Amino acid sequence: MQSFNFYFDCSACETCGGKCCTGERGYIFCNVDELKLIASFLKLPFDDFTQKYVKKVGYKYSLIEKPDVQVEDSYACIFFDTIKRKCQIYPVRPKQCRTFPFWNNFLDENSQDFRYLIQMCKGVKIDKKDN
Numbered sequence: 001m002q003s004f005n006f007y008f009d010c011s012a013c014e015t016c017g018g019k020c021c022t023g024e025r026g027y028i029f030c031n032v033d034e035l036k037l038i039a040s041f042l043k044l045p046f047d048d049f050t051q052k053y054v055k056k057v058g059y060k061y062s063l064i065e066k067p068d069v070q071v072e073d074s075y076a077c078i079f080f081d082t083i084k085r086k087c088q089i090y091p092v093r094p095k096q097c098r099t100f101p102f103w104n105n106f107l108d109e110n111s112q113d114f115r116y117l118i119q120m121c122k123g124v125k126i127d128k129k130d131n
């Protein structure tokens with residue numbers, strides 16, 4: 001099994017301001033079960049929820065984004081509260097969000113993705129014991 005060359009300190013999220021939920025445009029992919037869970041959490045009929053908050057990307061589904069009112073030329077996930085800087089659907093956030101930063105593209109510490117991660121997420125700590 002592959003292992004990551006870092007560990008994650010979730011206390012960093014308290015003061016981060018949600019860098020992983022904001023920034024450049026991107027995708028927050030969800031499967032249908034995850035979408036149903038979010039719709040239910042928001043007490044919205046599924047069709048209304050998907051029409052308002054979901055876009056199709058090829059054969060996948062992503063939550064849409066909105067401008068981040070606090071940062072110029074920046075975007076935020078539609079469920080990111082840009083004033084309180086918090087996820088509004090945290091208990092039912094999709095797997096993509098729950099597993100961050102332990103994504104396969106961050107396995108290689110020499111990759112550009114990994115260098116970007118280190119700069120972006122202050123909760124990511126290099127495990128000095130293994131280096």
Ligand code: SF4
Pocket residue numbers: 012013014016017018019020021100101120121122123124
């Ligand atoms: S970027 Fe990292 S530290 Fe900031 S909220 Fe996301 S996971 Fe937490």
Ligand code: SF4
Pocket residue numbers: 020021028077078079080081086087088089090093094097
């Ligand atoms: S669902 Fe929540 S944790 Fe995931 S990107 Fe949106 S605001 Fe961030």
